[in-house]
Amino acid sequence: MKFKRTERIGAIVKILSDNPNKIYTLSYFTNRFNAAKSTISEDLLVVKSVFEKLHLGKVITISGAAGGVKYIPKTSKQENAEFLMELCNRIKDEGRILSGGFLYLIDLIYDPGTVSKIGKIFASNIDYTDADYVVTMETKGIPMALMTANAMNLPLVIIRKDIKVSEGPTLSMTYVSGNSGKLESMSLPRKALKPDSKVIIIDDFMRGGGTIKGMIDLMKEFSAEVIGIGVFISTMKPEEKMVEDYISLIQLDVQGNEIIVEPNRDILADTEPEEDTEDMYI
């Protein structure tokens, strides 16, 4: 089948966009579109400019034998600001307050469009160059962790609370929930992580940080290193958390009927993440 130039460009955008962080060789495109290398190289220049002009991320070229092009999703400062401000406004609704100062948020954190954007923001603000997995704990963090894993092109690992899970030999651990002070349990099948892995932890909510601290401890039992932590909402109190070096997108405080909620200003800063490859044209 023959493709016109405009069709090839549309198709390359679609393929790269659907498969973030996956390397495609020039030959893949020359075969798929029955076109010369020089033609595809020109197409890729246009594709690159589409992503940059729309602030949708970068298409970069990796040289060498295993080289090719890949799409790195990246959100812009302005897009982050608009999206997080809109989310904050939706969270502010008094009708969301549940007894115990909790907030009803599952309409937001289970919404595919919302978690897809959250995943891209995490991928834009956490360095996952060396990461092997995205790790989360069931249940409410799973949708945003999956979308983060998708943007980072990493497998997702879900820690279970249930210790009766039948997934072969399983490592279980107890931890103290920073919130309730209660003893809780978490478990993960032995097979879930390769030894000496590097992982990114993603979760929906952090109050004291006890759960994330527990996840870090569990990772040690798997000889895995936590190289990045992202939480969607962190509470302003307690100020002192049980973990350091995390990023949170939104900060929250609930005082009676008043909900104080604001985006994390660091996330709105337009920082360029480090890149492991040269940003050059083919």
Next chain:
Amino acid sequence: MKFKRTERIGAIVKILSDNPNKIYTLSYFTNRFNAAKSTISEDLLVVKSVFEKLHLGKVITISGAAGGVKYIPKTSKQENAEFLMELCNRIKDEGRILSGGFLYLIDLIYDPGTVSKIGKIFASNIDYTDADYVVTMETKGIPMALMTANAMNLPLVIIRKDIKVSEGPTLSMTYVSGNSGKLESMSLPRKALKPDSKVIIIDDFMRGGGTIKGMIDLMKEFSAEVIGIGVFISTMKPEEKMVEDYISLIQLDVQGNEIIVEPNRDILADTEPEEDTEDMYI
């Protein structure tokens, strides 16, 4: 900012592809790209042909006041066949057999790329025209249910096993697991579904069908109607399930050390789903 024709086309592909089943007006594109209506209409013809030539789904035009264009993801017969055959080959590995005849599958069903394709196959084979939600039960079905919800542009609802969940007034129910014959519980916050909703149920695994039957019963308590059921893997035995009218992508039987696994032939048939709108150009 001015865009070249090739850039506009790449950009439109990206926007539609990232937001399946969301309607974009012609004005949205004329404003975003600072271009005339006639120009955008021509671009959309090319975009339409990109999706069709690559068998990635359809871009259709909805006429009327609330009209515009939207992208409907649809997988092709050939793509389904290749993907499901490859999955079957990976599932066949004897090393996956756990005690009790269970299979270790979480490396597959937590993989973003895999569940993204599964979601598109469900969206291609279940009629969700009138659906309001995708519903699943924690935990292992969540990733594929989220990606199905994403492809269908519907919110996701997650039924919890834990009855202590603090999400406001919650409806809890017991059901008999078809597999173990044990009494299990499921619960869902009152707020999770609007009254008189229509829902699609997605789950990862079905043996007897007791869990899905329980979900259908829970939906009745919310005055919701189940209009479609998709399961990733169903077992060949028992042949008689507690639910009817479901589609499963893969059929499985484990006999000692032998894993019999095959794709569902119905899914590989190239059926055209019904459309609620005319398939015409702008």
